[in-house]
Amino acid sequence: MFKNVKVITGISIAFAVFILLQIITSILFYSSVNNDKQNFQKSEILNFQQEQLTDSFQSLVKTRVVITRVAIRFLKNQKDEKSIAAINALLATASTTLDTAEKQFNRYQSSPRLEGQSDAIAKKVENDFRQLHDIFKMSIQYLQRGDYDAYGNLDAQLAQDNLEQSYNTWREQNNMLVSAGQRENLSSFVSMQWTIGSIALVLILVVVSAWGLLQRILFQLLSRVIHHIRAISGGDLTQAIEAESKNEIGQLASRLKEMQSSLITTVGDVRPVLTVSIPGPAKSQWAVMICRQEPSSRLPHWKKRLQAWNS
Structure with missing residues (x-):
């Protein structure tokens, strides 16, 4: 069957197989790299969201600590000029940390929502944050006016507990998404290893087959022709020359x-x-x-x- 295959045809087939393997390898490699790129981008977004939301929660906690220090001074009835100046400085610090918390939360909200993130959880986190933020803002205003009773009627602890619960739920969701991305990366890596191994095996088979094909359609026949040429040049015209192939x-x-x-x-x-x-x-x-x-x-x-x- 291989005797009638032309040499140029056999070489073309070998090149075509190598090109096909190269194309398949390139496609699979691009698919794997693109998948890793998407997972990396998701991981970056999740880390950014968690960083900003965590920082905003910590800023709120700092704000409450500062407000509590002011409230303690009110309980001690410190009304001298030095104490009043210290109270005003603390309230200014509380306002600054509260603004910082709002900016950090806005950056968190500006990041794109990823597939798998619950809208309900995100909405609850936003509502609880706004509630605690507004309570701290009113606390600063009441203490600036010296209205300690109005400040005492604000339930900041309940709002903080609600936000902490919402934040923990949101963080668990993000951790699950990060873990899923890591598992997908690992699966993609293992799949690429199997793919490379399979392509290497196919390449070895192709090389062996191509070598066998060249032996049949080129090297063996060429060796016979050279043998007959040497025989004729030596004066031997009795050897039968077979010319069965058409290549x-x-x-x-x-x-x-x-x-x-x-x-x-x-x-x-x-x-x-x-x-x-x-x-x-x-x-x-x-x-x-x-x-x-x-x-x-x-x-x-x-x-x-x-x-x-x-x-």
């Missing part, structure tokens, strides 16, 4: 067979002429002239001339 080497073998047949015909026609009694130097000269200059159809003519010359 380039088969065509070369066919032409060599035709050349062998022509040589056999020429030698067969020249041999009777050389049997005529001619002096040695003249015989070789006549033989060369006949072989080089005259077609086989005129050999009988030369034979008659030699016989006439000899008589």
